[in-house]
Amino acid sequence: MLPFSSRLAGRGASLATALFLALAPAALGCSGPDQGPILTGGQAIDPALVDRDPMAVLPSEPVMLGYLDAATLFKSSLGPDVEQIVTTLVPLGRDANFVPSRDVSRVYGGIYAMSGADFCAVLQGNFDVDAIRRSADARAQATSGQPLVKSRYAELDLYTAGNVGFVILTPRTVLSGNETGMRRALDRLRTGKIERSVPAWMTDLVATPNAAFTLAGDMRGQGAVEATTQKMPFLKGLQKIRTVGNFKPPGMNFAGSLTYADAPAASEGAVQLQDLQKLTSFMSLLSSFGLAGPVPSMQVQQRDNDLAFTLPVDASFARFLLSMLADVARKSTSGAAPSSSWAWPLLTTPSR
Numbered sequence: 470m471l472p473f474s475s476r477l478a479g480r481g482a483s484l485a486t487a488l489f490l491a492l493a494p495a496a497l498g499c500s501g502p503d504q505g506p507i508l509t510g511g512q513a514i515d516p517a518l519v520d521r522d523p524m525a526v527l528p529s530e531p532v533m534l535g536y537l538d539a540a541t542l543f544k545s546s547l548g549p550d551v552e553q554i555v556t557t558l559v560p561l562g563r564d565a566n567f568v569p570s571r572d573v574s575r576v577y578g579g580i581y582a583m584s585g586a587d588f589c590a591v592l593q594g595n596f597d598v599d600a601i602r603r604s605a606d607a608r609a610q611a612t613s614g615q616p617l618v619k620s621r622y623a624e625l626d627l628y629t630a631g632n633v634g635f636v637i638l639t640p641r642t643v644l645s646g647n648e649t650g651m652r653r654a655l656d657r658l659r660t661g662k663i664e665r666s667v668p669a670w671m672t673d674l675v676a677t678p679n680a681a682f683t684l685a686g687d688m689r690g691q692g693a694v695e696a697t698t699q700k701m702p703f704l705k706g707l708q709k710i711r712t713v714g715n716f717k718p719p720g721m722n723f724a725g726s727l728t729y730a731d732a733p734a735a736s737e738g739a740v741q742l743q744d745l746q747k748l749t750s751f752m753s754l755l756s757s758f759g760l761a762g763p764v765p766s767m768q769v770q771q772r773d774n775d776l777a778f779t780l781p782v783d784a785s786f787a788r789f790l791l792s793m794l795a796d797v798a799r800k801s802t803s804g805a806a807p808s809s810s811w812a813w814p815l816l817t818t819p820s821r
Contacts, residue, residue, distance in 0.1 A: 526644060535683065550791040554794060559635050572597075605619040680713040705737065730774065767779070
């Protein structure tokens with residue numbers, strides 16, 4: 470079990486289900502040649518700065534910020550499940566000489582409420598730039614079955630398949646997202662400044678020792694959260710999420726904290742979290758994914774308006790979580806509601 474971080478409990482925060490992701494040394498794979506300065510809107514940017522701090526590329530004010538140690542996960546039994554998620558972010562096939570388990574080592578991503586449900590992710594590893602460009606120029610079919618189309622934005626090549634796209638920033642860093650998310654990130658690069666605009670309490674979580682994945686969420690002012698409280702009562706009064714985890718036995722281990730508006734809301738949240746088995750909508754969701762039996766037990770401890778928690782889950786439940794995430798990511802690229810209908814309002818209702 471991943472031990473509690475005193476930093477997590479001291480600063481308070483919260484849990485949720487969403488995108489994104491990762492650290493590890495650069496994975497073995499096909500790397501392109503070293504690249505000269507990136508030109509965006511006439512500004513020259515040192516690619517080494519982008520490679521060194523990928524979170525500086527992400528737009529400001531994410532609803533959720535995630536990180537995944539993709540290299541570690543690919544080595545586990547859950548590797549094929551996460552490959553589906555990575556392929557959604559970069560919809561390339563082998564004709565582009567792209568193999569996620571070989572070429573992607575870490576991923577950072579954010580979910581935003583800009584013009585609806587928007588997302589932006591930065592993937593790091595090694596990418597065969599020439600092969601990707603040849604594949605796009607040949608209008609090769611993406612893994613979604615849609616044609617891969619090349620266009621220009623901010624003086625960079627932007628590749629899209631349906632509603633998801635990506636931009637090769639350097640041979641080691643790729644930007645992905647829907648159109649709004651990517652353009653917001655590229656507009657930031659137009660200024661020529663590479664500096665973080667995501668809140669430090671979110672980015673600091675990525676540095677948690679031994680964490681293979683992290684998730685931070687700011688639920689304040691999110692009308693979608695309030696709209697979902699009838700189905701998921703533990704969301705009532707929820708303000709912040711901090712979660713870290715690893716892929717050690719029994720499958721996945723979560724630890725973190727949830728911050729509520731006040732102590733009574735936190736107390737009620739603790740009761741609801743400890744009795745997920747009585748939530749009919751949640752149990753129906755498990756059944757739809759072929760899962761039966763008891764829900765993993767969450768250990769919860771309250772301190773004022775914060776709840777610290779740990780949650781170990783076995784491999785089958787871990788696959789359920791990843792499959793739900795893959796379903797949300799895949800269908801959000803087309804605007805369709807995913808199978809996990811109770812979670813979809815969290816990703817589609819813009820903040821007030």
